[in-house]
Amino acid sequence: MNRFRHLQTIPDGPFRFIAIDVETANKSNASICQIGLCFVNVRNQLQTFSTLVNPEGPFDPFNTQIHGITSDMVTQAPNFADAYGALYAVLEDNHLARHSRFDERAFEAACARYEMSMVTSHWTNSVQVARKAWPEFKGAGGHGLAHLKKVLGLEFHHHDAGEDARASATVILLAEERMRAPLPHLKVERQLTFQFN
Template identity: 65%
Template sequence: MNKFGHLETLPHGPFRFIALDVETAGKSAGGICQIGLCFADAAGHLQTYSILVDPEEPFAPFNTELHGISSDTVAGAGNFPTVYMALYDILNTHSLIQHSTFDEKALTAACARYDLPMVTSHWTNSVTIARQAWPELKGAGGHGLANLKKHLGLTFHHHDAGEDARASASVILKAEKVLGKPLSHLTVNRQLTFQFENPTSK
């Protein structure tokens, strides 16, 4: 049971997009110890899921201090191939959100480490979207989740993968309201993207 009440089984879709965040055990980008997902449906409702991962490598004290996950925490958890392949289909059929590009890089590194296929989903960086929506934050704390938390009044526990994924999803939804339009590439089913485009839209 996770301490923030996240789902422990995957919800049923389809979803408009999935925000993804990972925590890592040490300096190795592929040493993932937690995966968090936030599922956004067409109405903007969010559901958060998180799962611990045995990184099969030592934990660095700095990382454990940051996210609170240690070798004891992940005792009995599945390794990356077990966890990732159970998530592969749902991740590979939805547009994905990440805050910065660290999460995609970590997944790529972990897939390379275990010789697994990387998802081919479209990734959107919520930092980039936040810069468009709130340009005034440049030089005033920036567009990291900690500063956006203060500026937007978000409620989440930073450095928990599920919580950070939910924050990234919230940033996207709030940015769309500020920008006055939905992000066109975030559709319910990415394989039908071009069918959803409105030829009269600007």
């Protein structure tokens, strides 16, 4: 499933930060069935990546109704261990962002399930960033992606992991514009590995 033309390989850095979103197959946070990443480079240009993940477990009809992913769609997809293993280095070497704690908790749960180390990167919550930039939304629709999409004029397909990751990154960039300053911790400082031909 790649309706939104997300990249299938990791783009070249360096990156200011990477926004992350996941979709899950059922009520278990560990049942990740899609990982979406939005890479924000030093010029604040966005590139999205998405991969389906085989959760090696059942799909609840409720979850499928939300994101449209079915068990048939993930039969050839990597399981979390393989997908996460392929992404680990770039996630470990960059600042990460997510909209609410759900996505980070899902990674923690899936890492525990597969007995893998959780990345130690710094996580930024774009909900908290939005609260600082637009305090007037408190009690007036809130700071969820659905409301921010409406009031900020964001264009994305909600509940596709790549699209939601892009929305989270965009919220941070728009908040920086509104506050007239970049978030000081979202800067290129951790990528110290270079490849030479």
